Amino acid sequence: MAGKRSGQGRDQVRVVSYNIRKGLGLDRRRDPLRILRVLGEVDADVVALQEADRRFGLRESVLPQILMDNHSDYEAVPLDVQTDSMGWHGNAILVRRGIAVEAHDIIHIPCLEPRGVVTARLSVRGQSLAVFGMHLDLSGLWRRRQARVIADLAAAASETNATVLMGDLNEWRARAGTFREFKRHFSVLDCGPSFHAARPLGRLDRIMHCDRLKALDCGVHRSALAARASDHLPVWADFAL
Template sequence: MPRPSSFRLMTLNIAHGRGLSPYQGFHSAKSIERNLNRIAYLLRRVDADVVALQEVDEDSHWNKRIHLLNVLQERAGYEEGYLGVHNRRAGRLPLAYGNGMLTKFSIRHAEHQAFGRASLGEKGFMCAELETDHGILPVINLHLDFKSRLRRIEQVERLIKFLEEKQYTSDMKPHLSPIICGDFNARRGKRTDAVRHLFRYLVESLEYQLFPKNKSRTFPSILPTHGFDFFFIPPSYKVTDCEVLRSFVSDHRPVTLELEIPSPIDHHKQ
């Protein structure tokens, strides 16, 4: 019988490659490149199978139009990547950025949704269906609004609708249960906010677990006061480790998670 597959995942908001600076436009191209080298070094050191990144630019004036995901993919040595652009603005000061993913697995299918139509500050999510030895694994990389609690709730409802339309939450499916992660811009303990809202849906109907389990803080990275970055993990997966890393490549600290996915036979029984 096949043994469980062990995977390592990481989620990190890379803050447009600006490091700890308050604004990426203050940096030269060389400075952005140095920050990308620091992120790439972190990625190589962690050696995750799947990396979910937020605030990743494809073609933006404020970081000298450097395609951040392509640079990190090459320097960290990942086989595949996908960037879901949620903000796009043409003209003299172009913008194009969103959520990205780097992975050692083949991407069978990937798509993304923006929550609105704004050309600046728009949030959204992307979903990549990854080909693993034990089946197709959907991984959803989410970034929620940082200003409005009500908007975050609306955005979570959009994600829930997506999950149900894709039948990711159905028992009749040819794929593994999805993993959801990202920057929620909300604390886990606030009962009326987005993390608890999604948690209630996933826990009550699907018995998901939320990681990190303790009150780990991820933002800001120098002296963190809030935990904004999370993983939602299906009950059939065994989490063996979850850690918030002490890192200063961004204003967020990265969260890593190691888990085991059971063999197809075991997964079918659960």
């Protein structure tokens, strides 16, 4: 389970990255409400989702708006890309209601298969936070190219804002070029193994941050519900504001 925040989170921000596998659980049931209940367990302020939209057709959101309104404390950052989608290439950012979205954008990255990055600048308890959400390529060569582009763009954002990057990096190797690219500008947290949810071995899901943020704690959210909801477990991190 995710750890409790001291001071009820007044001087902290909790972020989460979660590949929700289009809402398809290990029991082969597509259950968006179960995903929202897992997010309720983790109790984050900002969430980066991967595989948040259907892959084909209209690519509609996996999490229907009516469920978001009635069964969660979150709103999706409006990316203005497709009317039926929550994200872009499956990437989405959710924020707890009351957190202001000051700006948002999508980023095109070099890719072998359709990939993209979503970003938003948020006002969290009066402080500005830049967030980047991503799902990188299965190819190691393309992952490193993508990491280089994302790291440079995020480094520019970190000159004026506290900056956090989150997502499914699809990287199994701790010494891979993907991490070398990000580590030029950011600290990479090791939250723990989050894939496969049935038997976590791979540290595919990562959270990274600039030196404007102090990491207080991080980990993998493990619960009976999370172990069935997707093939990934959520990873989380707490930062001091």
